[in-house]
Amino acid sequence: MRDFRGLEVWQRAHRITLLLYRATAKFPREELYGLTSQIRRCSASIAANIAEGCGRQGEGEFNRFLQVASGSASELDYHLLLARDLEILPQNTFDTAANELSQLRRKLSSQIAVVRIQRRHTTAKG
DSSP states (O other), X not given: OOOGGGOHHHHHHHHHHHHHHHHXXXXXXXXXXXXXXXHHHHHHHHHHHHHHHHTSSSHHHHHHHHHXXXXXXXXHHHHHHHHHHTTOSOHHHHHHHHHXXXXXXXXXXXXXXXXXXXXXXXXXXX
């Protein structure tokens, strides 16, 4: 079992979630159950799936939760574009969030690759 708090990929996911919770607090009230909820839910889902995967046994389970986190990151990418295009999310906040998300997605891809290599290595030994 891993401690998710020590993973850079989780730290990045947590940072972007905090950033987006603050940004969505300024969204119009009528978006509370729309974009506000969607952006908060999928950003928090990234960090939560990384954390849950760390609590599972085996590299296969961890990899599966990293894949789910990656899917949530793609969903978040779209919601950020939509919020910007609807002029609910200011361009400067979008730019910051998009940059953070891009870095997070690269880290997630790297972490997935590392876990796959570790999994193959463990399977070959076993």
